[in-house]
Amino acid sequence: MSSNALFADLYEFTMLRAYFELGMSEQATFSLFVRNFPARRNFLIACGLADLLDEIERFRFEAEQIDYLASLQIFPRPFLDWLEGFRFSGDIYAMREGEPFFPNEPIIEVVAPLGEAQLLETLIINQIGLQTTLASKAARVVVAARGALVSDFGARRAQGLDAATKGARAFFIAGVASTSNMAAGFAYGLPVAGTMAHSFVEASLSEMEAFRSFASVFPETILLVDTYDTIEGVKKVVALAKERGRDFKVRAIRLDSGDLDSLSRQARKVLDEAGLSDVRIVASGGLEETKIDDLTSRGAPIDMFGVGTEMAASSDAPVLDIAYKLTEYAGVGRMKLSTGKKSLPGRKQVFREFQDGVAMRDVIARHGENLPGVALLRPVMLSGRRVASETFELSQICAYAAQALATLPAELRRLEGCQAHLEVAISPELADYERETRERLIESSTARA
Amino acid sequence: MSSNALFADLYEFTMLRAYFELGMSEQATFSLFVRNFPARRNFLIACGLADLLDEIERFRFEAEQIDYLASLQIFPRPFLDWLEGFRFSGDIYAMREGEPFFPNEPIIEVVAPLGEAQLLETLIINQIGLQTTLASKAARVVVAARGALVSDFGARRAQGLDAATKGARAFFIAGVASTSNMAAGFAYGLPVAGTMAHSFVEASLSEMEAFRSFASVFPETILLVDTYDTIEGVKKVVALAKERGRDFKVRAIRLDSGDLDSLSRQARKVLDEAGLSDVRIVASGGLEETKIDDLTSRGAPIDMFGVGTEMAASSDAPVLDIAYKLTEYAGVGRMKLSTGKKSLPGRKQVFREFQDGVAMRDVIARHGENLPGVALLRPVMLSGRRVASETFELSQICAYAAQALATLPAELRRLEGCQAHLEVAISPELADYERETRERLIESSTARA
Numbered sequence: 001m002s003s004n005a006l007f008a009d010l011y012e013f014t015m016l017r018a019y020f021e022l023g024m025s026e027q028a029t030f031s032l033f034v035r036n037f038p039a040r041r042n043f044l045i046a047c048g049l050a051d052l053l054d055e056i057e058r059f060r061f062e063a064e065q066i067d068y069l070a071s072l073q074i075f076p077r078p079f080l081d082w083l084e085g086f087r088f089s090g091d092i093y094a095m096r097e098g099e100p101f102f103p104n105e106p107i108i109e110v111v112a113p114l115g116e117a118q119l120l121e122t123l124i125i126n127q128i129g130l131q132t133t134l135a136s137k138a139a140r141v142v143v144a145a146r147g148a149l150v151s152d153f154g155a156r157r158a159q160g161l162d163a164a165t166k167g168a169r170a171f172f173i174a175g176v177a178s179t180s181n182m183a184a185g186f187a188y189g190l191p192v193a194g195t196m197a198h199s200f201v202e203a204s205l206s207e208m209e210a211f212r213s214f215a216s217v218f219p220e221t222i223l224l225v226d227t228y229d230t231i232e233g234v235k236k237v238v239a240l241a242k243e244r245g246r247d248f249k250v251r252a253i254r255l256d257s258g259d260l261d262s263l264s265r266q267a268r269k270v271l272d273e274a275g276l277s278d279v280r281i282v283a284s285g286g287l288e289e290t291k292i293d294d295l296t297s298r299g300a301p302i303d304m305f306g307v308g309t310e311m312a313a314s315s316d317a318p319v320l321d322i323a324y325k326l327t328e329y330a331g332v333g334r335m336k337l338s339t340g341k342k343s344l345p346g347r348k349q350v351f352r353e354f355q356d357g358v359a360m361r362d363v364i365a366r367h368g369e370n371l372p373g374v375a376l377l378r379p380v381m382l383s384g385r386r387v388a389s390e391t392f393e394l395s396q397i398c399a400y401a402a403q404a405l406a407t408l409p410a411e412l413r414r415l416e417g418c419q420a421h422l423e424v425a426i427s428p429e430l431a432d433y434e435r436e437t438r439e440r441l442i443e444s445s446t447a448r449a
Numbered sequence: 450m451s452s453n454a455l456f457a458d459l460y461e462f463t464m465l466r467a468y469f470e471l472g473m474s475e476q477a478t479f480s481l482f483v484r485n486f487p488a489r490r491n492f493l494i495a496c497g498l499a500d501l502l503d504e505i506e507r508f509r510f511e512a513e514q515i516d517y518l519a520s521l522q523i524f525p526r527p528f529l530d531w532l533e534g535f536r537f538s539g540d541i542y543a544m545r546e547g548e549p550f551f552p553n554e555p556i557i558e559v560v561a562p563l564g565e566a567q568l569l570e571t572l573i574i575n576q577i578g579l580q581t582t583l584a585s586k587a588a589r590v591v592v593a594a595r596g597a598l599v600s601d602f603g604a605r606r607a608q609g610l611d612a613a614t615k616g617a618r619a620f621f622i623a624g625v626a627s628t629s630n631m632a633a634g635f636a637y638g639l640p641v642a643g644t645m646a647h648s649f650v651e652a653s654l655s656e657m658e659a660f661r662s663f664a665s666v667f668p669e670t671i672l673l674v675d676t677y678d679t680i681e682g683v684k685k686v687v688a689l690a691k692e693r694g695r696d697f698k699v700r701a702i703r704l705d706s707g708d709l710d711s712l713s714r715q716a717r718k719v720l721d722e723a724g725l726s727d728v729r730i731v732a733s734g735g736l737e738e739t740k741i742d743d744l745t746s747r748g749a750p751i752d753m754f755g756v757g758t759e760m761a762a763s764s765d766a767p768v769l770d771i772a773y774k775l776t777e778y779a780g781v782g783r784m785k786l787s788t789g790k791k792s793l794p795g796r797k798q799v800f801r802e803f804q805d806g807v808a809m810r811d812v813i814a815r816h817g818e819n820l821p822g823v824a825l826l827r828p829v830m831l832s833g834r835r836v837a838s839e840t841f842e843l844s845q846i847c848a849y850a851a852q853a854l855a856t857l858p859a860e861l862r863r864l865e866g867c868q869a870h871l872e873v874a875i876s877p878e879l880a881d882y883e884r885e886t887r888e889r890l891i892e893s894s895t896a897r898a
Contacts, residue, residue, distance in 0.1 A: 007610055009602070009629035010643030018666045024652060068635045074667070114652055121646075122630075125605035126613060133608070153458070156574035157768050159582070160616075161456055162609030164575060180458035181571075186517045194459030197570075199775035202783040203473060203563055206893055217467040218523070228786045228890060257787040309768050318767040319606050319758050326648035334651040337677045338706040441677060444655055 005061045005086075006068070008122045013069065017079050019115040026330040029347045030117045032108040032124060033325075034101075034132075038317030042412040042420050043100040045139055045401060046107045047170045048131030050097060053386055055123060056088050090116050092381040095350070097392070098135075098173055098401025099376060100408055102362055102421045105350050107132075109367075109377060114329060121324045129322045130163060131170040137314035138174035139405065140415055141307055144293035149304040151193045153284055154312025155181035167312060172394065173401050180306075188394060195222035195254045195282065195306075202227060208236045215240060219249040222282055225267070226257050234267045238274040252280035252303065260285070261300045268301040282306055288316070289415055333437040344430060345437040350376040359407045365427035454510045454535075455517070457571045462518065466528050468564040475779040478796045479566045481557040481573060482774075483550075483581075487766030491861040491869050492549040494588055494850065495556045496619045497580030499546060502835055504572060505537050539565050541830035544799070546841070547584075547622055547850025548825060549857055551811055551870045554799050556581075558816075558826060563778060570773045578771045579612060580619040586763035587623035588854065589864055590756055593742035598753040600642045602733060603761025604630035616761060621843065622850050629755075637843060644671035644703045644731065644755075651676060657685045664689060668698040671731055674716070675706050683716045687723040701729035701752065709734070710749045717750040731755060737765070738864055782886040793879060794886040799825040808856045814876035 019025065034044060061069075061083050069075050069083070090112020101107050108128065110117045141150055152171045158164035161183070168184030178193035179185065185192040196214055201224065204210035211223050223240075225233030234253060241248040253271075255263050260283045271279050283295070284306030292305055309315065325343040326334045333345030347367030352374050353360045365371050380390045392400070405413065411420050426434070468474065483493060510518075510532050518524050518532070539561020550556055557577065559566045590599055601620045607613035610632070617633030627642035628634065634641040645663055650673065653659035660672050674682030683702060690697040702720075704712050709732045720728050732744070733755030741754055758764065774792040775783045782794030796816030801823045802809045814820050829839045841849070854862065860869050875883070 004610060004632065006632040006635050007604070007613070008631055009604060010631055010634075010641045011629065011645055013631065014643055014667055014670070015645060015649050018649065018663055021666055022662050028648075028652065030648070065635065068631075072634075072641070118646075118648060122605045126607060126610065129606065130609045155456070155458060156571045156773075157578065157771075158575060159608035159762060159767065160579045160611030161453060161575065162611040164456070166609060180460065182457055182459055182462065182517075183453065183455040185459075185521075186455050186514065192459045192521070194463055196460055196464060197567075198785050198787070199477075199479070199567060199783075200464050200467065202775050202785065203477065203778040213471050214467055217470055218463055221463070226787045230787075309770075313608065313762070313767040315767045318608065318762040318764045321758075322606075324605075326651050329652040334648075336647050336651065338647070338675045338679075 003058050003060050003062060003065075004055055004123060005059050006065050007126070008119055012119050012121055013075065016115045016119055017075055019118070020079050020082060025113045025115065027111065028114040028117045028326060029328040030110045030121070030324050031106040031327045031343070031348065032128060033104055033106050033323060035104060035321045035323060037103055037419055037421070038320070039419065040140075040316055041136055043102065043136070043408060043422070044132055044320070045135040045174060045405075046095040046099045046101055046128070046132060047097050047135035047173055048128045048166065049094050049108070049380065050392070050397075051131070051166060051169075052124060052127045053092070053381060055127065056092075056120065056381065057386065059088055059120075061086060087384060088112065088116055088120065089384040090381075091379060091383065093377040094380045095376045096378065096400055097397045099404055101376075102424045104344070105362060105364055105424060106348050106377065109347060111347065125322055125324050129320050131166055132322070133314045133318065133320055134163075134167040134311070135170035135174040137311055137317070138171040138176050140289040141292060141305075141311055142175035143413060144289040144296060144415060145305055146296040148296065148302060149177040150175070151304060151306045152176050152179040152181065152311065153306040153308040155179075155183075157309040158312040164312065169394070171311065173397050175398070175402065196224050198224060198227045207233060208239065211236055211240050212243070215244070215248075215250055219247065220251050222252040222254050223250055224254045224256060226255055230255060230258055230263050231266055231270065234270045237279070238270060238276065241274060241276055250279060252282050254282040254284060254306070256285045260302065261295055261298055264295075264300045264302050280304065284308065286310070293415055333433060335434070335437055335441065337438065337441060344426070344434055346430070346433055348377070348430065352376055354407065357407060358409055359422055361423045361425060363425045363427050364430060366430045366433060369427055369429055371427060452507050452509050452511060452514075453504055453572060454508050455514050456575070457568055461568050461570055462524065465564045465568055466524055468567070469528050469531060474562045474564065476560060477563040477566045477775060478777040479559045479570070479773050480555040480776045480792065480797065481577060482553055482555050482772060484553060484770045484772060486552055486868055486870070487769070488868065489589075489765055490585055492551065492585070492857060492871070493581055493769070494584040494623060494854075495544040495548045495550055495577075495581060496546050496584035496622055497577045497615065498543050498557070498829065499841070499846075500580070500615060500618075501573060501576045502541070502830055504576065505541075505569065505830065506835065508537055508569075510535060536833060537561065537565055537569065538833045539830075540828060540832065542826040543829045544825045545827065545849055546846045548853055550825075551873045553793070554811060554813060554873060555797050555826065558796060560796065574771055574773050578769050580615055581771070582763045582767065582769055583612075583616040583760070584619035584623040586760055586766070587620040587625050589738040590741060590754075590760055591624035592862060593738040593745060593864060594754055595745040597745065597751060598626040599624070600753060600755045601625050601628040601630065601760065602755040602757040604628075604633075606758040607761040613761065618843070620760065622846050624847070624851060645673050647673060647676045656682060657688065660685055660689050661692070664693070664697075664699055668696065669700050671701040671703050672699055673703045673705060675704055679704060679707055679712050680715055680719065683719045686728070687719060687725065690723060690725055699728060701731050703731040703733060703755070705734045709751065710744055710747055713749045713751050729753065733757065735759070742864055782882060784883070784886055784890065786887065786890060793875070793883055795879070795882055797826070797879065801825055803856065806856060807858055808871055810872045810874060812874045812876050813879060815879045815882060818876055818878055820876060
């Protein structure tokens with residue numbers, strides 16, 4: 001796989017050249033965090049770290065990428081020569097994938113020579129933002145399903161190939177059972193699932209013939225029954241069961257349109273009366289967490305939800321207010337004072353306090369403080385190399401996510417609560433440091449040289 | 450670049466195996482169209498075709514992809530052997546990139562053996578949906594800017610790498626002047642633009658020192674003035690101009706926070722009074738079309754808008770109700786009858802009627818009809834090979850898009866009009882064909898075999 005070393009904004013490169021020529025190569029810390037949460041997110045789930053670390057490990061400039069930079073005529077040869085040997089040599093501290101987090105908490109800290117940490121900015125925000133956005137959406141869908149399975153049908157409606165494939169991974173971490181996306185199955189070993197499309201029914205001589213022939217090729221398939229008339233379609237599945245007798249092994253039917261509550265009940269009745277109570281019901285078509293919650297709360301007999309469009313782009317909250325900010329350089333705390341965009345200076349740690357297994361409060365502290373609770377930022381890359389003990393199988397990440405979500409107070413895991421977050425406190429030491437840094441900056445910024 | 454042949458849903462492959470084994474290999478037509486438009490889109494802009502055709506030209510299964518399919522144990526060897534030789538051999542008809550279009554109009558038609566056309570479904574919807582979504586959003590931003598330049602700053606907030614890079618291309622086609630995304634500059638030769646980040650200012654000894662050193666490396670740069678106090682920052686740019694005298698070549702300042710209307714006026718005044726009327730003003734920070742429209746309608750002296758998050762994911766309308774439907778197989782029209790999801794059967798053409806250079810009406814007709822107006826669907830791939838005369842340079846696509854947008858009635862190009870679409874008529878011949886097809890299907894679907 002080729003390197004995404006050019007996946008950066010032009011200003012990362014111009015600043016890098018300036019740092020290079022001005023000799024600004026001391027150690028810096030950048031923090032990745034989400035400032036304001038979307039309206040319908042009580043928590044977000046940190047996700048995307050493993051893919052990001054893969055990218056950073058293979059981060060290097062290929063000859064044609066250097067040629068491209070040279071063609072812009074703003075980067076002199078010594079700088080380009082230096083870029084050719086560029087490798088990330090720094091340290092990265094991060095929350096585990098699957099960790100729920102809250103506003104302003106650092107979820108990743110990069111500690112590296114200034115230019116190295118700076119050059120990764122766009123890649124880190126983009127990649128962690130993507131999977132975090134999508135995992136956080138999927139967690140809501142899984143809650144709404146109340147134990148029914150959820151399958152990702154969203155590849156076609158995701159914003160591009162990268163989003164579709166990494167999204168399937170993020171959904172799986174958040175509790176989605178399978179994906180229809182074969183590229184994601186291939187890339188991550190995710191369970192793949194699928195049924196049939198209307199086109200198969202339409203291309204066949206008749207709906208009955210379509211069911212008959214598809215079940216002959218795939219006996220344990222799921223038949224799509226709503227191409228023409230849903231309940232008529234279900235009756236044809238019953239007819240097929242009679243035809244095939246003991247060879248009938250169809251696992252489920254799929255409803256993709258209409259009033260899913262009413263149709264699922266009618267379909268269940270028709271199937272049960274024909275002795276087909278083992279045939280499950282899959283529902284799809286414009287579903288998201290509020291529609292699913294409505295169906296499950298009313299007891300619609302649906303065994304699996306296929307969820308596409310709305311989950312694929314997290315369409316109610318497609319972007320995060322996620323930022324990657326310099327917080328320390330050459331051992332000195334740094335921050336902006338810009339209106340409404342403050343950040344906390346210095347290296348940090350986040351401690352989560354529990355009581356009887358329930359998360360009670362987070363405390364953002366200075367790095368090096370030792371406070372009660374579990375320290376959530378862990379070293380995952382040191383001197384540019386992955387920490388082996390922090391490299392997890394996907395199954396381990398899923399298990400961790402499920403366990404971590406279960407520790408959240410119940411009101412945060414409900415769909416309706418609008419931004420009920422966990423309390424996030426600032427440690428007294430960090431608060432002091434923030435004040436000192438601010439005062440120092442105000443003083444020096446009003447001075448004119 | 451490797452093939453995205455696995456970028457498909459599992460059901461494409463199961464249907465493909467069924468078609469293969471059942472001998473269903475006659476010619477099919479699939480139509481790509483958008484059913485219902487998002488609330489704030491009077492028109493959409495067709496985009497993404499060139500990248501899609503690139504994907505289709507290199508579409509083939511690599512050995513490890515075949516191995517993956519084999520590992521699922523649902524695809525027998527003869528089918529996998531056939532997949533190894535799979536190439537797209539069909540025809541594709543499409544609207545030009547940059548063409549504005551309206552609900553239910555086919556923007557792409559694929560005419561190919563059933564399995565070939567089916568297998569491309571997920572890739573086509575995803576790739577055309579992505580660039581069409583993003584170009585359509587950007588067109589609104591460009592309108593709002595009222596002639597000021599727009600630069601894409603969105604790479605970090607786009608949903609993944611593919612969305613960020615192809616998005617930059619889509620924005621450019623819709624009239625955006627440049628991108629900060631170097632990967633997009635590299636991939637498409639787009640003009641790249643950039644300034645500096647707050648981190649550069651914060652890492653320097655002082656804001657003044659940051660400006661001094663950055664301008665020494667990049668004399669014609671854009672200086673970011675809002676790290677600590679915006680107007681104090683502008684005064685430092687003035688001080689730098691005095692220091693450097695004739696060597697002062699800074700092109701612009703950038704405001705990234707606060708009340709951009711008020712700050713841009715104050716900054717303009719400070720600059721003008723210092724004789725720096727050539728220094729331009731760039732604004733950024735959470736901008737989208739309504740905020741930009743507000744600023745430009747009030748006459749804020751802003752020369753360029755850097756637009757990130759909201760445009761990058763088209764966050765007010767991140768997904769389209771876009772579908773790819775079988776409309777004909779073996780010479781017979783096909784359609785669904787599912788509730789609320791009807792499609793028009795058969796191969797089609799779209800004619801756009803003009804009066805005095807203004808688009809008046811579109812007519813969706815059957816393929817082969819010859820109606821007044823311009824036929825919008827053109828052959829772009831025949832027998833699996835690109836039509837050379839339909840392969841355009843990016844500059845040609847941009848020019849076409851600008852010209853095509855200019856033909857739309859003025860009320861469609863305003864931001865506020867909620868879904869004022871062009872009239873889209875159905876030709877009498879197509880209406881007859883739709884009715885006949887429907888009646889035939891109702892008849893046969895109620896028959897039981």
